[in-house]
Amino acid sequence: MHFSFLQGLVEVTQISTAGLGDHSYIINIDGVAAIIDPQRDVARFEQPLEAAGLQLNAVFETHIHNDYLSGGAILASRNGARYVLPYGTGATVSHIGASDNEDFIVGDAVIRALHTPGHTHHHTSFALVVDGTPLAIFSGGSMLVGAVGRSDLLGPDHTQTLLESQYNSVRRIAADMADATLVTPTHGAGSFCAAGTASGSVSDIAQEKISNPALLAPDLATFKTTQLAGYLMYPDYYPTMAPVNRVGADPIDESPIPRLEATDRTGRIIDVRPREEFAACHITGSINMPMSSDVGTYTGWMFGNDEEYIFVASQDDAETVRLQFQRIGFDRVIGRIDPAGVTPALTDSGTYPTSTFADMQAxxxxxxxDVRDPVEVGRGTIDGAINIHVATLADNLEQIPDTPIWTFCASGYRASIAASVLAAAGRSPVLVKDSFSAPSRATSSVETI
Structure with missing residues (x-):
């Protein structure tokens, strides 16, 4: 997505990362560039800089990120640019600490720091100001599009304080910026760093004044209650990101992924084939993460970055998934097995049945x-179903009887992961492969484990 101001003198390019639900930005001020919140795979930022002949002047981070490894320090070092973090983060990587209301000159523009705690204690938004006019506010995990960044990621001891800070920070942004100021957050739809449902990737202050929960809530207490009620579970890898980001992540490995024999079992096997193909024939003990932008997220949620991984995937799919892994620090990918090699001729192949909601009910x-999030399940599920979130299933197998287990979610994606976890544990899953939509035996009462 591309935005232009002042007859093209200032241009902003939004670069999205679907699996993370995040957005990064390249700001071009008449040939001088700044980057906001880049991920670790820096080539996709360097290539447009080079193509447009831009000089990178500064890289800004709105906060020490919990959901991915930053490429900010790498970009700044390679390009001789300033690396700007919020003041007081405790980061040891070489950087400049941005204080509240501090101005950074980039070409003929000013990038102004606004201390907006709430998502983290030191969170800082950055306003793009030209001739005194705020054109855009890069609001990170503060003001999102019709939502705010969640305040519970640092643990329960911090949540109440951060909720109050978030409420005040979003109101500060609305007060300090003009109605026409573009709102360009880092966290968006699909991000577990967002509280509630972020409804898009860009907005403006006028729209947020009529849609943002921190601005619509009648008081702080109401805001807190509403936010806490909507918090979904979030990936287990999150606490491992900030410590790395404080010291600076290493560049990613871009060497070819070796092709392995179909009999290789030297690492945890992640099979990205479609759910029906996996159910029909798979390597016993492998986990099905059907190819999507979410493979890295769910792997990071359920397994560790100290394990070695093997993909069942084509070369292109394997490279794509490895990049998802690298963005969250899962660097130990040792090879791939070609999907054509997974056949019933393997001595350790397995299978399980698939079905539909209609068949399950009939x-x-x-x-x-039901392997969805408890917040989703609270809105309704199948009468008689038991809820165990897909990411905690392996730790709760003792709660499941040794009978056929009809496994479902909203779209079939998480159910496919869960069915493979059950099969790997020697259980008997029946994968409900279609979408959950107003079943005739719905209830809002369910036991969650």
Whole structure:
């Protein structure tokens, strides 16, 4: 997405990362560039700089990120640019600490720091100001599009304080910026760093005044209650990101991924084939993460970055998934198995059945397992279902009887992961592969484990 101001003198390019639900930005002020919140795979930022002949002047981070490894220090070092972090983060990587209301000159523009705690204690938004006019506010995890960044990621001891800070910070942004100021957050739709449902990737202050929960809430207490009620579970890898970002992440490995024999079992196997293909034939013990932008997120949620990984994937898919892994510090990818090699001829191949919601309801299935988030389940599920979030399933197998387990979610994606976890544990899953939509036996009452 591209935005232009002042007859093209100032241009802003939004670069999105679907699996993270995040947005980064390249700001071009008449040939002088700044970058906001880049991920570790820096080539996709360097290439447009080079193509447009831009000189990188500064890289800004709105906060020490919890959901990915930053490429900011790498970009700044390679390009002789300033690396600007919020003041007081405790980061040891070489940087400049931005104080509240401090101005940074980039070409003929000013990037102004606004201390906006709430997502983290030191969170800072950056306003793009030209001739005294704020053109855009890069609001990171503060003011999002119709939402705010969540305040619970640092743990329960910080949540109440951060919620109050977030409420005040979003109101500060609305007061300090003009109605026409573009709102360009880092966290967006699909980000577990967002509280509630972020409805897009850009907005403006006028729109947020009529849609943002921190501005619509009648008081702080109401805002806190509403926010806490909507917090989804978030990936287990999150606490490992900030410590690395404070010292600076290493560049990624771009060497070719070796092709392995189909009999290789030297690492945890992540199979990205479609759910029906996996169910029909898979390597026993492998995990099905159907190819999507979410493979890295769910792997990071369920497994560790100290393990070695093997993909069942084409070369192109393997490279794409490795990049998702690298963005969250899962660097130990040792190879890939070609999907054509996974056949019933393997001595350790397995299979399990698939079905539909209609069949599950028509057959009066026994044990029904809803693997969605408890907040989703609270809005309604199948009468009689048990809820165990997909990411905690492996730790709760003792709660599941040794019978056929009808496994479902909203779209079939998380259910496919869960079915493979059950199969790897020697259980008997039945994968409900279609979408959850107003089942006839719906209820809002369910047992969550």
């Amino acid at each position: 057959t009066d299935a026994g044990f029904m397992l």
